[in-house]
Amino acid sequence: MARSRIAILGTGLIGTSLGLALMSRKERDYEVVGADRDRAHAREAKKMGAIDRDVGSLQEALEEAALVILAVPVMGARKILEEAGQYLQPGAIVTDTCSTKSDILRWAAEFLPESVHFVGGHPMAGREKSGPGAASVELFRDAMWAIVPSPRADERAVSVILGLVESVGAYPLYIDAQEHDTYAAAVSHLPILLSVALFRMVRDSQGWEDAGLLAGPAFRDLTRLASGDPAMSRDIMATNREAILHWLDRYQQELTTMRKALELGGQPVADLFSSTQFDRDSFIENPPIRRRPEGVEAPSAQDTLGRLFVGGLYDKLKDVTSRAGSSGTPMRDDELRRKLGVPEDRDGER
Amino acid sequence: MARSRIAILGTGLIGTSLGLALMSRKERDYEVVGADRDRAHAREAKKMGAIDRDVGSLQEALEEAALVILAVPVMGARKILEEAGQYLQPGAIVTDTCSTKSDILRWAAEFLPESVHFVGGHPMAGREKSGPGAASVELFRDAMWAIVPSPRADERAVSVILGLVESVGAYPLYIDAQEHDTYAAAVSHLPILLSVALFRMVRDSQGWEDAGLLAGPAFRDLTRLASGDPAMSRDIMATNREAILHWLDRYQQELTTMRKALELGGQPVADLFSSTQFDRDSFIENPPIRRRPEGVEAPSAQDTLGRLFVGGLYDKLKDVTSRAGSSGTPMRDDELRRKLGVPEDRDGER
Numbered sequence: 001m002a003r004s005r006i007a008i009l010g011t012g013l014i015g016t017s018l019g020l021a022l023m024s025r026k027e028r029d030y031e032v033v034g035a036d037r038d039r040a041h042a043r044e045a046k047k048m049g050a051i052d053r054d055v056g057s058l059q060e061a062l063e064e065a066a067l068v069i070l071a072v073p074v075m076g077a078r079k080i081l082e083e084a085g086q087y088l089q090p091g092a093i094v095t096d097t098c099s100t101k102s103d104i105l106r107w108a109a110e111f112l113p114e115s116v117h118f119v120g121g122h123p124m125a126g127r128e129k130s131g132p133g134a135a136s137v138e139l140f141r142d143a144m145w146a147i148v149p150s151p152r153a154d155e156r157a158v159s160v161i162l163g164l165v166e167s168v169g170a171y172p173l174y175i176d177a178q179e180h181d182t183y184a185a186a187v188s189h190l191p192i193l194l195s196v197a198l199f200r201m202v203r204d205s206q207g208w209e210d211a212g213l214l215a216g217p218a219f220r221d222l223t224r225l226a227s228g229d230p231a232m233s234r235d236i237m238a239t240n241r242e243a244i245l246h247w248l249d250r251y252q253q254e255l256t257t258m259r260k261a262l263e264l265g266g267q268p269v270a271d272l273f274s275s276t277q278f279d280r281d282s283f284i285e286n287p288p289i290r291r292r293p294e295g296v297e298a299p300s301a302q303d304t305l306g307r308l309f310v311g312g313l314y315d316k317l318k319d320v321t322s323r324a325g326s327s328g329t330p331m332r333d334d335e336l337r338r339k340l341g342v343p344e345d346r347d348g349e350r
Numbered sequence: 351m352a353r354s355r356i357a358i359l360g361t362g363l364i365g366t367s368l369g370l371a372l373m374s375r376k377e378r379d380y381e382v383v384g385a386d387r388d389r390a391h392a393r394e395a396k397k398m399g400a401i402d403r404d405v406g407s408l409q410e411a412l413e414e415a416a417l418v419i420l421a422v423p424v425m426g427a428r429k430i431l432e433e434a435g436q437y438l439q440p441g442a443i444v445t446d447t448c449s450t451k452s453d454i455l456r457w458a459a460e461f462l463p464e465s466v467h468f469v470g471g472h473p474m475a476g477r478e479k480s481g482p483g484a485a486s487v488e489l490f491r492d493a494m495w496a497i498v499p500s501p502r503a504d505e506r507a508v509s510v511i512l513g514l515v516e517s518v519g520a521y522p523l524y525i526d527a528q529e530h531d532t533y534a535a536a537v538s539h540l541p542i543l544l545s546v547a548l549f550r551m552v553r554d555s556q557g558w559e560d561a562g563l564l565a566g567p568a569f570r571d572l573t574r575l576a577s578g579d580p581a582m583s584r585d586i587m588a589t590n591r592e593a594i595l596h597w598l599d600r601y602q603q604e605l606t607t608m609r610k611a612l613e614l615g616g617q618p619v620a621d622l623f624s625s626t627q628f629d630r631d632s633f634i635e636n637p638p639i640r641r642r643p644e645g646v647e648a649p650s651a652q653d654t655l656g657r658l659f660v661g662g663l664y665d666k667l668k669d670v671t672s673r674a675g676s677s678g679t680p681m682r683d684d685e686l687r688r689k690l691g692v693p694e695d696r697d698g699e700r
């Protein structure tokens with residue numbers, strides 16, 4: 001029997017890093033093919049050892065793929081979903097790595113055949129670099145990876161994605177699409193705007209020649225996200241605009257409050273800096289993690305990726321009897337977790 | 351003859367890093383003493399090999415010191431300047447590393463005796479870490495170091511500070527105090543506020559438990575400065591408030607413009623991200639530097655630190671005939687440079 005196929009669509013920073021991780025597993029019994037609108041990116045990914053073969057068309061990538069990973073900006077993912085149905089085999093698993101989740105879950109439901117299992121994903125990793133050249137097998141190490149299964153995805157599909165996430169050293173985080181987009185707007189998407197605004201303000205100012213001479217690590221750190229992939233940023237703004245504008249307004253309010261405090265001066269200003277240093281240091285030292293229900297083990301990557309094409313229930317999962325409600329009503333993530341018996345996070349590793 | 355003495359007041363991140371660099375020079379003919387209000391910091395600096403001796407009083411630190419480095423937050427520096435005159439020997443050189451320059455130049459003129467030479471300084475280095483434990487001899491490598499000589503500082507004093515800056519691998523940048531504070535407000539001080547505001551907004555929100563789970567590299571990068579030394583931040587706000595509020599207002603305008611663009615959507619948004627990525631990448635690859643006048647060599651650290659206590663004109667300097675106008679009118683930095691024949695930057699190293 002021919003090796004099973006994993007297809008990576010989009011061999012930029014994320015896709016190539018995933019490819020590197022998948023290709024590095026000992027005794028892998030799958031083939032990794034890659035495709036990118038920019039053939040040079042696909043060739044580079046192959047040269048780096050991130051994929052076995054680079055293919056030139058959607059059809060070649062999708063046919064016979066048991067697992068498809070969409071690693072393109074979200075509007076690009078939409079286009080692929082619109083066309084993919086005709087090529088995907090029944091039972092294929094499709095996941096993505098896009099920065100917003102509500103729209104893509106909707107598009108997956110709208111365009112993919114019922115026999116295809118879509119599990120939304122979003123690795124909270126990567127900074128300002130883009131392109132295959134910046135890829136690393138360590139990119140996802142210790143990163144959170146949001147998981148948003150579609151209502152039609154079965155337990156096997158979800159556990160395969162869990163295995164993928166675990167195999168790259170990341171931590172799965174079950175979350176609702178709406179929730180994800182709301183919070184990502186605050187902690188990932190708004191920061192892009194703040195970086196861009198700071199860089200533009202200084203760069204476009206009359207004193208740039210001199211300000212630029214003084215610009216050191218503080219300025220570089222705060223404007224880092226302004227060097228991110230413009231297509232990704234553009235698509236984020238298009239697919240999460242409401243939440244982002246909401247947080248932008250709240251941020252403007254925070255700045256206005258801060259301005260008042262500075263005008264008044266004195267102890268409140270000192271307290272603001274002391275308390276914020278304390279809170280942030282606490283966050284860095286002890287980031288929030290979801291605690292695992294007692295006694296439930298994490299599925300191992302070996303088990304899940306090994307079983308990628310075997311089918312059948314993932315036997316370590318508890319209490320799985322039927323598929324999510326066929327009415328199509330999205331199952332709440334805690335219900336799904338209970339049904340799957342899947343733990344929320346690695347025991348004791350953080 | 352006893353070894354000459356360099357005194358470092360404040361053995362936090364900056365002071366200890368400077369000490370490490372000074373203590374590591376081969377064939378050094380000076381002693382390095384250190385003092386800190388927090389005796390534990392001074393002891394730690396000594397243990398790390400950043401100072402020869404730690405002393406417990408201002409008097410012990412300053413008497414017989416040929417070079418004094420103030421590495422404390424700016425309000426702390428003020429207190430030291432108020433008391434220092436009674437202990438400093440005539441001809442002593444005093445410099446600082448504070449984040450703002452206008453006030454400290456004023457206080458130096460007000461409190462120090464005429465026979466003491468004050469040269470203001472500000473290394474554009476260091477991020478969110480503080481304390482001696484985070485110190486490194488490499489902290490200043492390739493960093494810009496703003497130099498603001500007071501009107502009464504002579505050529506020897508300025509060249510000693512140039513030698514200090516060069517010995518730690520930094521690049522001297524002559525600048526006017528006002529100019530420094532105006533631009534530092536945009537590229538260093540406002541960023542602190544932006545970090546604090548973002549962290550506070552998210553941390554104080556109802557959804558923190560969940561938002562915190564999703565917070566990845568983007569959030570950490572943008573809030574990094576919120577972990578900085580609160581005393582330093584507080585003193586920056588107190589001594590550069592006008593310029594900071596000015597840039598805060600401009601930043602709010604930039605955000606308002608950006609909001610409009612997002613509401614309209616489309617190509618202008620895409621252009622904003624593309625053009626900003628391009629401009630920032632260009633800045634990172636080719637940061638602005640001042641070009642050196644043809645044929646003028648940089649003073650070497652060996653020459654200047656070696657001559658620290660020898661006195662006399664620094665003989666590689668051209669065209670130095672008299673001291674800066676004794677009327678006390680601040681000399682413009684290009685005039686001073688011309689008089690000293692001092693180049694603006696290292697030739698060809700950037």
